[in-house]
Amino acid sequence: MTNDLRFPIVAWMCIYLIVTMAKFPRMFLNGAIDSEATPISLALGFIALVTLLMYTVFMKFNIFSITRYENYLRGHDNDSLTGVKSLAYLLTNAPGLLKGRKVKVFYTSISNFHDYNLIHGYQAGTKILQETADMLTAAFPNTLLIRYGGTHFIGINQDFDARRFDMIARKLASFSTGEALSFKVGIAQMPSKSSIDDAHRTTELLNTIDRAAGAVPPFKKKETVGIYDGELAKAEEVRVHVLNTIDEATKADWLKTYYQPVIDIQSGKLHECEALSRWIDPQYGFLTPDKFIPVLEENRTIYKVDLHNLERYGKDTQELRKKGKDIFPISFNISRTDLETIDVFSAIEQIVNDYQLDRSKLHVEITESALNDNSDAMIRAVNKFHELGYEVWMDDFGSGYSSLNVLKDYHFDVIKIDMIFLRNFDERSQEIIKSVCEMAKGLGIQTVCEGVETQAEFDFLKETGCDYAQGFLFSPPIPLKEVYSKLGQRM
Numbered sequence: 001m002t003n004d005l006r007f008p009i010v011a012w013m014c015i016y017l018i019v020t021m022a023k024f025p026r027m028f029l030n031g032a033i034d035s036e037a038t039p040i041s042l043a044l045g046f047i048a049l050v051t052l053l054m055y056t057v058f059m060k061f062n063i064f065s066i067t068r069y070e071n072y073l074r075g076h077d078n079d080s081l082t083g084v085k086s087l088a089y090l091l092t093n094a095p096g097l098l099k100g101r102k103v104k105v106f107y108t109s110i111s112n113f114h115d116y117n118l119i120h121g122y123q124a125g126t127k128i129l130q131e132t133a134d135m136l137t138a139a140f141p142n143t144l145l146i147r148y149g150g151t152h153f154i155g156i157n158q159d160f161d162a163r164r165f166d167m168i169a170r171k172l173a174s175f176s177t178g179e180a181l182s183f184k185v186g187i188a189q190m191p192s193k194s195s196i197d198d199a200h201r202t203t204e205l206l207n208t209i210d211r212a213a214g215a216v217p218p219f220k221k222k223e224t225v226g227i228y229d230g231e232l233a234k235a236e237e238v239r240v241h242v243l244n245t246i247d248e249a250t251k252a253d254w255l256k257t258y259y260q261p262v263i264d265i266q267s268g269k270l271h272e273c274e275a276l277s278r279w280i281d282p283q284y285g286f287l288t289p290d291k292f293i294p295v296l297e298e299n300r301t302i303y304k305v306d307l308h309n310l311e312r313y314g315k316d317t318q319e320l321r322k323k324g325k326d327i328f329p330i331s332f333n334i335s336r337t338d339l340e341t342i343d344v345f346s347a348i349e350q351i352v353n354d355y356q357l358d359r360s361k362l363h364v365e366i367t368e369s370a371l372n373d374n375s376d377a378m379i380r381a382v383n384k385f386h387e388l389g390y391e392v393w394m395d396d397f398g399s400g401y402s403s404l405n406v407l408k409d410y411h412f413d414v415i416k417i418d419m420i421f422l423r424n425f426d427e428r429s430q431e432i433i434k435s436v437c438e439m440a441k442g443l444g445i446q447t448v449c450e451g452v453e454t455q456a457e458f459d460f461l462k463e464t465g466c467d468y469a470q471g472f473l474f475s476p477p478i479p480l481k482e483v484y485s486k487l488g489q490r491m
């Protein structure tokens with residue numbers, strides 16, 4: 001029976017007994033309704049009255065369920081696997097624990113844990129977690145330790161001796177066999193605003209945990225500990241700003257298109273320019289692509305930048321046309337997610353029609369890494385661009401793992417050899433560039449070498465038979481006006 005039904009039934013029974021002045025007990029005790037009230041019947045009537053009152057109070061304040069809930073929570077204060085505190089405990093006690101204290105939070109992460117479980121079994125994985133909890137408890141004695149999610153631990157205290165994390169990392173690494181169990185930690189300081197109330201203190205703690213998680217160094221880096229400092233805070237602020245204002249940035253033209261010349265190696269003349277985006281923000285100033293491209297790629301809204309970039313070229317073309325001039329061809333970057341999130345072909349065609357652009361002057365750049373997954377869809381996309389009349393260029397050739405496969409499966413017009421080969425301009429790199437250029441020639445594909453910074457590199461490329469060169473030797477990416485002044489031509 002539910003609480004809802006129990007309450008009216010018990011209440012009505014008690015009311016009946018009281019209202020009939022304990023008639024029912026009298027009848028029950030003496031066998032007659034009209035018999036005299038006895039002390040026992042009065043006592044029973046009195047107990048009924050008290051029961052009713054208590055029941056009303058309990059139901060009104062939900063005392064039964066509150067007690068049950070508290071018991072439940074108490075039973076779950078500790079994580080049953082490792083013995084440290086649970087998240088439930090932290091959330092219930094956070095306001096009290098944090099009141100008036102200036103605390104730091106650490107957040108731990110272990111890489112390849114899933115693989116470890118698969119290879120050594122669940123029990124072995126559990127043991128690793130227990131060992132980690134024990135080591136953390138021993139290394140940070142007065143710290144509130146919480147297990148968070150599957151494999152993470154959170155610690156809360158005034159401060160931590162970061163060197164102790166290295167010891168734990170070394171110990172955990174010694175457990176790994178094929179799969180590297182790498183242990184990393186992020187640390188963040190919780191802002192100490194004494195004015196904030198309990199609810200906000202809990203929210204602030206959760207934000208601090210998030211920041212600590214964000215400060216965990218990437219697994220490929222060698223440091224064990226990352227601190228959420230001013231620099232990370234600023235990067236985070238810019239990241240959120242970019243996500244919040246991308247539409248405004250395109251509408252208000254905070255996003256600019258810069259052009260970087262690509263030179264025809266044999267003639268030394270401009271072949272085309274790569275159109276690269278820059279974000280000139282009213283609040284944060286000049287932002288290079290690394291501040292906004294990866295954020296928007298992750299958020300799958302990078303198409304807004306890519307289309308705006310092409311549209312800016314359309315506007316520049318219009319401007320020049322008005323002056324009776326023609327513009328250079330461009331290559332423009334599209335991201336893999338553009339193909340998944342929008343009908344990128346129609347969107348590009350729309351801009352081409354709006355600004356009367358010449359398709360043969362538009363080269364679509366797709367990075368090699370974008371071709372690794374979903375290759376059928378990518379092959380179709382490359383073919384579709386060709387059908388529509390655009391050249392398709394492969395960007396960053398040699399930076400991925402499947403460059404030769406990519407050459408086999410896709411029909412590119414041009415490949416851009418990644419600048420890593422020139423950054424390490426030794427004999428081996430030169431041999432690789434030479435072979436790639438020869439192979440491309442055999443396949444009827446032209447080559448661009450990116451990142452050309454010195455005359456020696458340029459001379460080598462000329463000798464090798466590479467078709468085009470792009471790099472700081474000629475120019476960094478610059479606004480349209482500067483392209484013409486740099487090339488010695490009047491606009």
Ligand code: C2E
Pocket residue numbers: 260275276277278288289290293302305306309333334335395396419450451452453470471472473476477
């Ligand atoms: P990317 O497509 O490989 O562009 C070439 C990058 O190399 C540019 O960086 C350019 O400034 C830089 N670079 C050119 N020559 C040299 C050189 O000689 N030495 C060195 N060290 N660097 C050189 P930028 O403009 O910062 O762009 C970085 C990346 O951001 C681009 O790499 C591209 O992947 C992405 N990106 C830029 N604009 C857009 C865009 O509109 N859409 C998309 N999807 N990605 C973009």
Ligand code: CA
Pocket residue numbers: 274333365395
């Ligand atoms: Ca590119």
Ligand code: CA
Pocket residue numbers: 395396416418450
């Ligand atoms: Ca590139």
